[in-house]
Amino acid sequence: MNYLGIKPVRPRVAIFGFTGCEGCQLQLANGEEDLAEFLSAMRIARFRELSSADEEAYDIALVEGAVTRGDEEERLLEIRDRARVLVALGSCACYGGVPRLKNCFDPVEMNHEVYGCHPRESLPTRSLREIVTVDQEIPGCPVAKVEVERIIQHLIWGLPYRFPAYPVCLECKQRYILCRFEQGELCLGPLTRGGCLATCPRGGLGCWGCRGPAAEPNYGEFIAIARQRGFTLREIKERLSFFGGLEVTP
């Protein structure tokens, strides 16, 4: 018997990485409990962390990382041509992520700071959707494996996936996690899309907004609340801009 009457087909999946830490790819190899089942649900066409396969034909491309070089852009266009479904994997691919921070600085100075007197080609950081059509985004730094599993299942069933509309706060309450604001910390939980199971607050750290905005972020009230609690506008803006997924209103 099949779930919802849909017979699961095993899609050919290829995984690529651009500018980023490769941590999201690593997450795909995590979760040993059902790793075998996860990998059995697909045929790996390319996944350098787990397989030596390197096939040019695939249905789903999971692309991690932001685009910061010309050759990355060309490769992305090629992947878009080949893949039936292109998935942006992780906050770098979805929003530019941490690499996007360099866009706030002068490119020549930035290059010199990193590469010294051996400058390298480096374009302003862009997310995937600034270059190609993206069919599905999976934000997170890193992505949550349970969410990746759910999304892969929906791709297999051909059903749209619905992210939680609620922010992280609800997931803190569900887990008896004390409000980080109440502990005197800045936390982007009230703005940020839930679904991470409040991993950072659970570990004692305020949210940094890696998953981008919840369905209806109330930026104005949030900034007022944070300022009331003694955080400076600069601190708040820095936090908001960290992963590139949230609006940084003046």
Place this chain on the structure above:
Amino acid sequence: MLFRILDKQEFHSLVDLMLESTEVIGPKKIGGAVDGRPIHQYLPLFNFHELDLEYETTEIPAKSYFLPYLENLSTWRFTDDDWSQEIAYRLHPRVILGLHACDINALLKLDKVMTREFFPNPYYISRRKNSFIIGVDHHPCRGGFCRSLGTDTVERGFDLFLTDLGDRYFVAIDSERGFTMLHLVTVRQVTQRDTDDYLAARQEIASGFGPTLELKQLPRVLDLQFDSEVWRRWGAKCLSCGSCAAVCPTCYCYGVSESVAMDFTRGAKVKQLYSCNLPDFAQVAGGHDFRPERETRLRYRYYHQHRGFLEQYDEPKCVGCGRCGRSCLAGINPPEVIGDLLAAEESS
């Protein structure tokens, strides 16, 4: 109702005996807020000294022991051309110790919804029937407005209810199992002096309350002030985070989703408590949204608390515990919102 006197030493022995034989949940200090205020939660106790009956309130109500935030309703499995499911109700007995009157009143309200409706909730009933409730009297807490709603005292819904008389507890017994439980230790009959001390203790608690809100007209005022700018003003502050409903001891709205294993042959139906302040709460098939604005959703929450529930169950849903106001980062709290509405009605 029967009354007995329980010396504090005997109470200690009673808790020790309970700890030996069953799970005991009670108020436990788990840390402090940045303003120095201690933070308590109802958590499993491992020894008597973890129990802090002097607590003011908890962040999370005891609701989660009856209506868990996340609850596995059933697990299912597909075979070749058939399927099977397993449903497990929680049947292990447990003691929930140290509930305040507001939280027991909250359980009485949930009882109406969960046990007396056309479709009773078997998950709730199994937890409720297997929970031994010991309440405790306390001084008014900051942000609470239970007295305005008549929930500062409670007459039923518990097994035992304690009032501190210094070296001993005045115990109200409201169930046979409560009476039987007291056989485990030594209790004595109530003397005139105990009664006098009890009434003095009750009087002292009652005198600690600040001014109360006049809520008799509230259901009518809610209808008269349906389009009030009060909703726009408070609604603009709402973060749509759902914390208010999560920490509410009587909010019971939920959603159900399926969690399917990666082998596509097994899965679970998972219930998640939800909140009417969350953006997609009133979204229906086809994408239509009955309450797309923050202010509409906030208003709806107040209507259910103080008008809709009253229509259905003859009393407001709110018990005035003040948790929603304390947990709201934007400072949206019922005494102020309701105060503004009553003031708007008076000036109109």
